[in-house]
Amino acid sequence: MVSRAPTPRTYSTENILSLLQEQLDLYAELADYAQKQRSLIPEEDTGPLLTVLTKRQKLSAKLGDLVRRLEPVRRDWVTYRTRFDSAQRLEAESLIADIKIRLRALIERDEADVRVLSAKKQAVASTVRSMHSAGQALSAYRDDLAGADRVNQLDEAS
Numbered sequence: 001m002v003s004r005a006p007t008p009r010t011y012s013t014e015n016i017l018s019l020l021q022e023q024l025d026l027y028a029e030l031a032d033y034a035q036k037q038r039s040l041i042p043e044e045d046t047g048p049l050l051t052v053l054t055k056r057q058k059l060s061a062k063l064g065d066l067v068r069r070l071e072p073v074r075r076d077w078v079t080y081r082t083r084f085d086s087a088q089r090l091e092a093e094s095l096i097a098d099i100k101i102r103l104r105a106l107i108e109r110d111e112a113d114v115r116v117l118s119a120k121k122q123a124v125a126s127t128v129r130s131m132h133s134a135g136q137a138l139s140a141y142r143d144d145l146a147g148a149d150r151v152n153q154l155d156e157a158s
Contacts, residue, residue: 011072011073011080013080013083013084013085013088016070016073016080016092017088017091017092017095019066019070019073020070020092020095020096020099021095022066023063023066023067023070023095023099024095024098024099024102026059026063026066027063027099027102027103027106028102029059030056030059030060030063030102030106031102031105031109033052033055033056033059034056034106034109034110034113036052037049037052037053037056037113038109038113040052041113041116041117041120044120
């Protein structure tokens with residue numbers, strides 16, 4: 001007879017549903033901060049943007065902890081699923097579907113924000129390169145002007 005290693009914790013169906021709801025709520029909160037982040041990006045005011053990013057990071061850490069707590073359930077979902085009555089099973093499956101939708105939307109939104117920020121970064125880098133080139137040209141003109149002044153001073157001295 002083959003014995004299976006016990007899971008680290010035995011979760012009740014109510015506990016699983018509660019954890020799934022908590023996960024969905026955290027994704028909803030992350031989505032709110034993602035929306036705030038998106039509205040702050042065009043303003044180019046880094047202070048509020050960094051505050052939002054810090055809050056998102058804290059929520060992501062909470063979410064990571066929750067996902068680790070749910071790992072035994074995910075790993076053995078077939079067994080846990082059989083313990084739900086039909087109403088609980090529907091609720092669990094609905095929560096899981098909503099979690100997947102929220103996660104997908106967050107990823108898509110964040111990828112779009114990364115593209116916008118990357119384009120802004122490239123534009124700033126291009127402006128800096130342009131300013132550097134203009135500075136070099138001005139420096140060259142100054143050098144030419146200084147050289148011309150020296151030639152004029154030599155002509156006057158002769």
